[in-house]
Amino acid sequence: MALQSLDIIRRSATTTPSPGQRKTPEVAKLIDVTKCIGCKACQVACMEWNDTRDRIGTNHGVLDNPVDLTADSWTVMRFAEVVTERGLEWLIRKDGCMHCADPGCLKACPAPGAVVQYASGIVDFHEENCIGCGYCITGCPFNIPRLSPKDSKVYKCTLCSDRVVAGVEPACAKTCPTGAIVFGTKEDMLRHAEERIGELKERGFARAGLYDPKGVGGTHVMYVLHHADKPELYSGLPKDPAIGPAVELWKGAAKPLAALGLALVGAGAFFHYVTKGPNEVSGEIEKEFDDEK
Amino acid sequence: MKNDPKRILRYTPIERANHWLSALTFILLALSGLAFFHPAFYPLTQLFGGGVWARILHPFIGVVMALSFGIMFFHYRRDNGITAADREWLGHVREMVDGDDRNMPEAGKFNGGQKLLFWLLVASMVLLILSGIVIWRAYFTFLFPAWIIRLSSVVHAVAATVMIALIIFHIYAAIWTRESMDAMLYGWVRRAWAKQHHPAWFRQITGGDR
Numbered sequence: 411m412a413l414q415s416l417d418i419i420r421r422s423a424t425t426t427p428s429p430g431q432r433k434t435p436e437v438a439k440l441i442d443v444t445k446c447i448g449c450k451a452c453q454v455a456c457m458e459w460n461d462t463r464d465r466i467g468t469n470h471g472v473l474d475n476p477v478d479l480t481a482d483s484w485t486v487m488r489f490a491e492v493v494t495e496r497g498l499e500w501l502i503r504k505d506g507c508m509h510c511a512d513p514g515c516l517k518a519c520p521a522p523g524a525v526v527q528y529a530s531g532i533v534d535f536h537e538e539n540c541i542g543c544g545y546c547i548t549g550c551p552f553n554i555p556r557l558s559p560k561d562s563k564v565y566k567c568t569l570c571s572d573r574v575v576a577g578v579e580p581a582c583a584k585t586c587p588t589g590a591i592v593f594g595t596k597e598d599m600l601r602h603a604e605e606r607i608g609e610l611k612e613r614g615f616a617r618a619g620l621y622d623p624k625g626v627g628g629t630h631v632m633y634v635l636h637h638a639d640k641p642e643l644y645s646g647l648p649k650d651p652a653i654g655p656a657v658e659l660w661k662g663a664a665k666p667l668a669a670l671g672l673a674l675v676g677a678g679a680f681f682h683y684v685t686k687g688p689n690e691v692s693g694e695i696e697k698e699f700d701d702e703k
Numbered sequence: 704m705k706n707d708p709k710r711i712l713r714y715t716p717i718e719r720a721n722h723w724l725s726a727l728t729f730i731l732l733a734l735s736g737l738a739f740f741h742p743a744f745y746p747l748t749q750l751f752g753g754g755v756w757a758r759i760l761h762p763f764i765g766v767v768m769a770l771s772f773g774i775m776f777f778h779y780r781r782d783n784g785i786t787a788a789d790r791e792w793l794g795h796v797r798e799m800v801d802g803d804d805r806n807m808p809e810a811g812k813f814n815g816g817q818k819l820l821f822w823l824l825v826a827s828m829v830l831l832i833l834s835g836i837v838i839w840r841a842y843f844t845f846l847f848p849a850w851i852i853r854l855s856s857v858v859h860a861v862a863a864t865v866m867i868a869l870i871i872f873h874i875y876a877a878i879w880t881r882e883s884m885d886a887m888l889y890g891w892v893r894r895a896w897a898k899q900h901h902p903a904w905f906r907q908i909t910g911g912d913r
Contacts, residue, residue, distance in 0.1 A: 423742040423745060424742060425742055425743070518856075520738070520739040520740070520742075520745065521745070521754050522742060522745055539754075541748075541753075541754035541755045541757070541758040542755060542758055542759075542840070542841075543739065543758045543840060544838075544840035544844060545739075545856070547840075548838070548849070548852050548853055548856055553849065557840065562755075562841070654850075654853055656850075656853035656854050656856065656857045657853055657856070657857075659857050660853075660856050660857040660860055664857070664860060664861065664864075665740065665741045666741075668740070668741075668860070668861075668864040669740075669741050669743065669744075671864065671868060672864065672867055672868055672871065675868045675871045675872060676871055679871060679872065679875035679879075682800070682875070682879070683875070683878070683879060686800075686801065686802045687802065688878075688879055688880070688881050689802065689804075689879050689880040689881065689900075690881045691881070691882075691893075691895045691896055691899040691900075692899060695895050695898050695899050696895050698895065698898070699709075699893065699894050699895040699898075
């Protein structure tokens, strides 16, 4: 989404400060997985608000529909049947962008301003700057962005940045019939999560907890999980997500070091020439072949 | 210039054309690749019609270079076998860099430094081709798991940096060694040049000292 915004804290592929005069509170969406009934109203609300229409897919014999995120489906419910100490459990997780405080997509993106992070913590794609390289997909620890086959731009959940900027909650939170999705300042959401986790623990979910992974600096979409010790149970939610060492090297230390290294090679060559002079045919050999001149 | 008895043919027209095809595609690849590597170089995408065009063109130019470079590899690989004399040449490389070639062992068609460069370029190119296929998002990336894509992104960047450094070195060596640019541009070299820089090759071609 393109917004004329003055509350940007980070832009992709930009080495100078971003327009960030406005201060807005840090927000978060809290998804209480223990309250989710898997109705997919959030998926519908998302498509409705954002005017995306995914193509009609095929039934894969499971409730997941569509089976994966696409450039049109920015959120999907993932249904996992797992056996835990409590017996068979149906764990339903609303998947989508986590809006990391330290976003791997933004770090990897080579196009200036194609990925931005607002003071609110929302990580947004500005598709008009996107070049379609897919580096953000490579950089994302949660495998979220999707390249559109239609226009070769990447799309993902915007956390309804266009709604939030006007002071209303994201479409999914607005529509959720059980209150499993709530939205507010990150501080409020942390407090709300704490209360919920307390309730869950009282009701026998001893391992209930918050998913706000520190490896990516915390996220602006958080989960309350009944099995917070085993997030992988929830259709492969990573236990300790982080921007991997390969991406850190590629888009971290390597960039300035390589640029400096190349400059040094060029400068080395130039100064070699002006200090040592050219490598010419010696006078003696030239004399041997005088007839050539 | 045709069949000039006083000059020696060093590179045939086909060899020259192919070398410069590789050179041209390499420069285009380096410019567009650097644009994606560091924001300071991003304006280079304008040379290609903007970021999206640079992203689209880069891998196709890469295919052309891979073919051209591949032909060079098969053509020159036998000339670039590293011998004991080449190892000795490399052992004396500091003197050469200092501009003192008195103790340098006699070089054949290519000297030890050129041969080492050849193999380093081949290694870089192999890494660039393999990792480049993996990160060609439009056609191939979906075939690979995330960790291979991440690894390939780093390998591509590192191999490209090494290759750009090697080519800067290669271009400089050609400028530094007078008349070698002419050899690759026009094909023919003076006998004095050949005897000075590639004495073993000179004898092999002329069958003597002149």
